Amino acid sequence: MDDQGLPPGFFARPPVVVARALLGVRLLVGGVGGIIVETEAYDRDDPASHSFRGPTRRNRAMFGPPGRAYVYRSYGIHWCFNIVCGAAATGAAVLIRAIEPTHGVAVMQERRRNTAPRLLSSGPGRLTEALGIGGGHDGADLAAPPFVLAVAVEPAAIATGPRIGISRGLDRPWRFAVADSPFLSRPMTAATGADSAAAGAG
DNA sequence: GGTATGATTGACT
């Protein structure tokens, strides 16, 4: 694929649709990043979502226009990077959980203190550290520098399953991943399996 | 005002 930006209206769709469509998209911050291989969807009527109880100071970006960043502090230590989606002010977002490093690997290794390559950006807290994303990016327009988003590859098989690290909304299979990627934060459970064309792999 | 929880990670047994 080429390096054109994402189509207009890409993020103006429901979070489950966007979470799936983001797999295979290249994400760069200041020229550093890689291919998105794992995402999770969060919606307004979703008890696991920060937007479930309405706007607060922290989740303000979730109720703004789609295509912006929602960045928040997790466990007081890590940053987590989301992309706001859906119609404007609907409180929907997609959490980016893992990318496959392709650009600026040396920079990422330095930021990550020479962590093993497979663990460079395989997890929401890890990828924000590797890409240099922090609270200053909350609400930032992802169509403008330093961000670059562009379709890079079409995943052969997409796996779905329950989201990670939450205590509510566990019934919603809103975690999406490139089925055969070695760069996932955690493997997909066998029970959920891969959908789409993966059925022919057996 | 106080206390419990969390969209996590890294270190340790």
Next chain:
DNA sequence: GTCAATCATACCA
């Protein structure tokens, strides 16, 4: 497998 780090937010008084 267990557990600490570390703080904004949520919830209760």
